[in-house]
Amino acid sequence: MDGAGDAAGEDMKAWCRAHPKIELHAHLNGSIRESTLLELAKDLGEKGVIVFEDVEHIITKSGRSLPECFILFDLFHVIATDHNSVTRITREVVEDFAAENVVYLELRTTPKNNESKGMTKRSYMKAVLDGLSAVDTVELVSSPFGKQCDNSAKSSMPFCNRGCGAQRKRICVRLLLSIDRRETTAAAMETVNLALELRDSGVVGIDLSGNPLIGKWQTFLPALTYAREKGLPVTIHCGEVPNKEEVNAILDFCPDRIGHACFLDEDDWQKLKASKIPIEICLTSNCKTNCVPSIKDHHFVDLYSIDHPMILCTDDPGLFSTSVSNEYYLAASTFELSKSEMHHLAFIAVDSIFADDGVKHLLEEIFESYEE
Numbered sequence: 001m002d003g004a005g006d007a008a009g010e011d012m013k014a015w016c017r018a019h020p021k022i023e024l025h026a027h028l029n030g031s032i033r034e035s036t037l038l039e040l041a042k043d044l045g046e047k048g049v050i051v052f053e054d055v056e057h058i059i060t061k062s063g064r065s066l067p068e069c070f071i072l073f074d075l076f077h078v079i080a081t082d083h084n085s086v087t088r089i090t091r092e093v094v095e096d097f098a099a100e101n102v103v104y105l106e107l108r109t110t111p112k113n114n115e116s117k118g119m120t121k122r123s124y125m126k127a128v129l130d131g132l133s134a135v136d137t138v139e140l141v142s143s144p145f146g147k148q149c150d151n152s153a154k155s156s157m158p159f160c161n162r163g164c165g166a167q168r169k170r171i172c173v174r175l176l177l178s179i180d181r182r183e184t185t186a187a188a189m190e191t192v193n194l195a196l197e198l199r200d201s202g203v204v205g206i207d208l209s210g211n212p213l214i215g216k217w218q219t220f221l222p223a224l225t226y227a228r229e230k231g232l233p234v235t236i237h238c239g240e241v242p243n244k245e246e247v248n249a250i251l252d253f254c255p256d257r258i259g260h261a262c263f264l265d266e267d268d269w270q271k272l273k274a275s276k277i278p279i280e281i282c283l284t285s286n287c288k289t290n291c292v293p294s295i296k297d298h299h300f301v302d303l304y305s306i307d308h309p310m311i312l313c314t315d316d317p318g319l320f321s322t323s324v325s326n327e328y329y330l331a332a333s334t335f336e337l338s339k340s341e342m343h344h345l346a347f348i349a350v351d352s353i354f355a356d357d358g359v360k361h362l363l364e365e366i367f368e369s370y371e372e
């Protein structure tokens, strides 16, 4: 790239970072800071629970296949799934998203039972909620977590994240509870019931995730149907590996959003396009896990050309060493999108959030008032 190209690239990078953004597909344990993971692993090493030298290079490795990701998540869960660590990583993850001007975050996580740590799905979620309450370097907006939104502050500038004055960054956070594909129907039901119980605490939906090579759709269908009957929106990881039967069943279920949508054959692809179901697009994740050959060949291009609703997301910013700003920059630079096109892409994400209309209006104000 020549000097002018470099400068234009740097300008777009800075613009992507400064622009308000919405993140709808981020897994809590995939978003842990590497430094925190290493610190927690070192602690466990000193206590003799793990051998730190055995895990250090696994944590810091950068390229990973999809199956390797799930082995790694099991390691993350050993290292970071006790109540105090869950609280800490939740706080840090929210602060990290706010730092790069994410103004609305739907953070998803799998409630976990772990008898050896005295952990139940409910106590796991309490630790997550404690993490939200502990956020103090940024301000949680219209928060059901104890720090109520100051309505007077939102009158002219709903939550300005442009570094003006001494104002702290503001972020609105909601939670999605994930069902892991290793779980039974009863365990999935338990998660949906917990989500219903925690609606007043900021839980706004259900996600189905986990190793796509494991588990059968029929196992999760009762819990997903139950969530829908109770008015909880559902998002589903779809087509991370080729599985025509399951993709068909997912499209028939018609989730409120879909994640990835990488391996769809032509008729399912047409069906998805006709459905207008919003798609959470994770460029780096799809590329690093070899779900797409390269970013320029990503199905984003096809969907963008027909104005299909899409939201740029990170999936696992910690695991894949990315950030929402970086995903925006990748889209802008690879697909040659202008600032005004990027602004539009960021703005339309508002339509796909699971939070209520009050939050939607707040976000609309932010995007409307943001000069490109």
Ligand SMILES: CNc1ncnc2c1ncn2[C@@H]1O[C@H](COP(=O)(O)O)[C@@H](O)[C@H]1O
Binding pocket: 027, 028, 029, 030, 069, 073, 074, 108, 109, 110, 111, 178, 180, 181, 209, 210, 211, 212, 237, 240, 285, 289, 315, 316
């Ligand atoms: C790479 N693509 C992916 N595909 C499917 N599921 C994924 C995923 N990335 C993450 N997860 C799901 O999220 C969990 C970690 O966060 P939580 O412990 O829930 O906070 C993983 O164990 C997996 O179930």
Ligand SMILES: [Zn+2]
Binding pocket: 025, 027, 209, 237, 259, 315
């Ligand atoms: Zn995911």
